[in-house]
Amino acid sequence: MLSAGSLATLFENTIGPAFDDAHEYGYRGEFHGSNAVMRMVLDEQKQPDVIVSADAELLRTRLPEDIAPWDVVFGSNALVIAYGPDTAVGERLEGEEPWFEVLSEADAEIARSDPDLDPLGYRALQLFDLAEQYYDRDGLAPALTENLVIDPQEAHILARVEAQERAAAIVYKNMAVDHGLPYVELPEKLDFSNPEHADYYAQATYTTEDGTTVEGAPVLYNATVPSTAPNPEAGRAFLKFLLSNPEMLTENGLVVTDAFPRPHGPVPEEIVP
Template sequence: MQPQFGGSVKMVKQVTVLHQPADVVAVADYSVIPKYMFKGDEGQKATADWSIGFLGNAITFIYTPKSKGAKTIDADNWWRVLSEPGVQIGRSNPDTDPSGYQTLQMLDLANRYYKQPELEAKVLANAPKTNMRDTETDLISALELGQIDYLAIYRSDAVQHHMQSIDLPAQINLSDPKFAADYAKADAHTANGMLAGKPIVYAMTIPTNAPHAKLAQEFVAYVLGPAGKKVIADNGFIPMKQPYAMHRDKVPADLRKLTVDWPQ
């Protein structure tokens, strides 16, 4: 196995536009695969015709004991602390990485949830582009060194890196499909257009021209099975009891039986 990591849109475009070979493509936003791979990207041919949503996650902020406000921050006052002068916040690029635009969607939801229409603007004033990277994990060392105070990141990363995090309400952290209708009211402005909020569901597919398609199917089956779900849970993710398949009729038969149809 030769894994490559990066922002989901950026990595997908390496397959769709740059024609780099890949056996499995996994993304942190399920909509990336149908948007760029099902229909073809930038005039290219389609590179996949199915996808499987296999785990969930949540947006949070991580911090250290050295972070400004670390002693007083909690799930109720976090937005006040993050808006204070001098606080430095890191985040990923919303043009290239799902956690980047999901952070913007979460803040848009927070405007409404806390009835603070300027909340998002005040927090983002402390998260300038100089504090932005292609992926949020690139900023963990900056957080540990005290160069930034807080980092917008997935709950799974907080668990894996043993970092303190803020337990944001499910109404805004994009973790719970039952709030999907509310999440959809949130927007993120990106170079790829306006993106509406949705539950955080990670998805994967096997490209139509995968060099090792049989091995790829075995890997996906492992991820969807009991052993794979245990790994998912141990690393702070939310495994799906019944993975959802988009275009389920086109999923390879051995994988199809492990899934249910994607909810309409």
């Protein structure tokens, strides 16, 4: 399985071992930013049995239909600000000061992932653009961006917050839950969690280094078994197992509503429970 890095803990500690116990197939996961995942598949660097993306449209637009003619959306997430409680930034956030004032004034490093490798990175920048409009504060976006530093490995972005090498990080809620870190929740119009605000999110855009312009969009995780899968039967079994155990997802901080799973394209009948 080749997956978005934000789901590393979920798959490595929960889904993967449970699948191993329930099936004859072995589980092995590899994690990168979703954009990097798509590049690896397109460049034939990797040939996974399952592909998981943190941006549903990214998978659909980057992978041609002959590789990924279908996918299934299985959960959603929200952006939060995870922080080290013993840092000056953490103390101010716990004092309930407005998050945007704390981050724009901070004399500390705020981590984000690489926007050219994964959606979490460009969603952090889109968050700041939307916040400038939402709070009606001219110049807020560049002020927030000034203290940002890039941690290229999405799956490891919170390790430096835990080690107090970074004061805070813009991450998905499940990542903060996985690491047991405190976090600040954002308004729904800024956290990319609610599909009802899709038009509002879409006002913010980011163009990657390869020229792809990405509109802000709700955080929707989707997965597919590509036509290039070496073992498609195992891939379909894994995806069916994932979709059949929503409680494993919610226990790890993801949101799974009655709207999921949401098939897109000619999904094999045996996959969707």
